[in-house]
Amino acid sequence: MKIISKSDLVSLKRSVDQGTEAQRKSVQSIIEQVKLHGDRAVKEYTERFDKTALDSLQVTREEFEKAYEAMDGEFVEILQEAADNIRTFHEKQISHSWFDTSIDGTILGQKITPLDAVGVYVPGGTATYPSSVFMNVIPAQVAGVEKIVMVTPPGEDGKIPDGVLLAAHILGVENVYKVGGAQAIAALAYGTETISAVDKITGPGNVFVALAKREVFGDVDIDMIAGPSEITVLADDTALAPEIAADLLSQAEHDARSSSVLVTASEDLAEKVQTEVHHQLEDLPRADIARQSVEDYGMIIVCDTWDEAIETVNDIAPEHLEIITSDPFQHLGKIKHAGAIFLGPYSSEPVGDYFAGPNHVLPTNGTARFSSPLTVDDFVKKSSVISYSREALQTNADKIARFARLEGLEAHARAVESRKERWK
Known part of the structure; x- marks a missing residue:
């Protein structure tokens, strides 16, 4: 892990894998x-790709039940508590329709409508991701989506990891299918005899999933x-090196292309x-x-x-930002670009990944400059409502016509x- 100065920093922005x-x-x-x-x-x-032939x-319901029975009771309680925390946080994001009536009788407003159907992709491979089930x-x-379809690649034994099925079971998701890769994205987008087409697809995956999306x-x-995942830690001399190192490695173990960065003004801590x-x-x-x-x-x-350290963090615009200083809230207002911000020594990044409540689907690769975490708003659409009164039309018709011409x-x-003319 290299130690450099701000002047030696080149862009941390990594090219998004466009595939060959x-x-x-x-x-x-x-x-x-x-x-x-x-x-x-x-x-x-x-x-061909997952090495399993499926009938x-x-x-099935039996597979859900077996997964539930196979899991340790304490772990079931942990998953349930995490789900409750995540739901409580997201319920605070709910937007409501609104209408405003002016003195001339015109009604303007906004109608909030949940999407009809959403597809959730849960990755497989070298790890099991019940947290991805919860976060998507x-x-x-909470937004009110009536139909949620979940896809995830099976192992060579034709099975889905127990933890993933348990997470789906806890949330009451019944439409779960053993399919991954680009074929799963295609099935969600266009539908098959078994898998219903959806309006939106969320969830991470490998390069083939990304290309298909x-x-x-x-x-x-x-x-x-x-x-790839990324973390930046902004720390002063009050921070403990073993804790910072552990947090940096928590993202490095995700992927060989993950980014782990410490920003500090202390050479000793570095x-x-x-x-x-x-x-x-x-x-x-x-x-x-x-x-x-x-x-x-x-x-x-x-x-x-x-000040230079704060500027550096904003230049990076990290997915995850930890601020471990004597007074982390003092610096919060100066942070302009970060997907999720973790304040203080007890707010290690995995707290947000699994349990605290905020969503862990976050903007990466500097896109925190203009985008946000996954929220309830991502699963609704907004319609403008316009009901002009007769009086308002008479008052403004000439202005509107002139604008059109x-x-x-x-x-x-x-x-x-x-x-x-008709409604004079």
């Missing part, structure tokens, strides 16, 4: 085959194209954290991934002043004027 031309063509072909052949294509791709794509499903449920966007909505990171790597189970991450995308930035749209002008 061969990968893009492969994804396009998969999507077309699923559109044409539905379940048959999905099952063929599942057998049925849908998870709960805000959709790009391809279907426009036919359906998507949440974002997520990049050196202690550098030593501690390498020490903790020695017995980390995912050490190979984490080591590659800190070597390629990990750094410690030592700034000359605290300024843009060269005569039919617009006449549409308003015809009503003015």
Whole structure:
């Protein structure tokens, strides 16, 4: 993990993995085959890529029950408490329709309507992600989405990890299907005999999932194209090096392309954290991934002043930002760009990943400059409501017609004027 100064910092922005031309063509072909052949294509791709032949794509009630019985009772309680925390937080985000009546009788407003159907992609691979189930499903449920369809790749035994099924069971999600990759995204976007088409797809995945989401966007909505995970820690001399190192590695173990950065004005802290990171790597189970991450995308930035440190954080616009200082709230107002902000030594990033309540689906790769975490608002649409009164039309018709003619749209002008003449 390199120690550098602010002047030596080059952009931490990593190019989003656009995939190779061969990968893009492969994804396009998969999507077309699923559109044409539905379940048959999905099952063929599942057998080819996931090495399992499925008679049925849908998870059965018996499979849900077995997953519940297999899990430790204490863990079930932990998952339930986490779900409750996440739901409580997101319930505070609910927007309501509103209407405003003016003195002339005109009514203007906004109507909030939940999406009809949402698809949630839960990744598989080297880890199990019940937290992804919670973070994508709960805000959709709070928003009032009636149909939630979940897809996740099966193992070679044809099964879904117990933790993922348990999370879905806790939330009452019954439409769960054993399918992953680009074929899952295609099935959600266009539907098959078994899997219903949805209006929006959320959830992270590998490069093939990301490419497929790009391809279907426009036919359906998507949440974002997520990049590798990242953390920035802003710390002063009151912070403890072992804790900071552990937090940096908590993101480095995700992916070899994850980014872990410490920003500080203390050279002493920088050196202690550098030593501690390498020490903790020695017995980390995912050490190979984490080591590659800190070597390629990990750094410690030592700034000359605290203002420079704040400026550096805003330049990075990190997905996760921890502020571990003597008074972290003092600096909160100066932070302009961050997906999630963790204040104080007890607010380690995994607290937000799993349990506190805020969503862990966050903008990556500097996009916190202009985007936000996944929220309830991502699962509703907003319609403007306009009910002009007769009096308002008489007062404003000439202005509207003149505006229309300024843009060269005569039919617009006449549409308003015809009503003015009729309703004198």
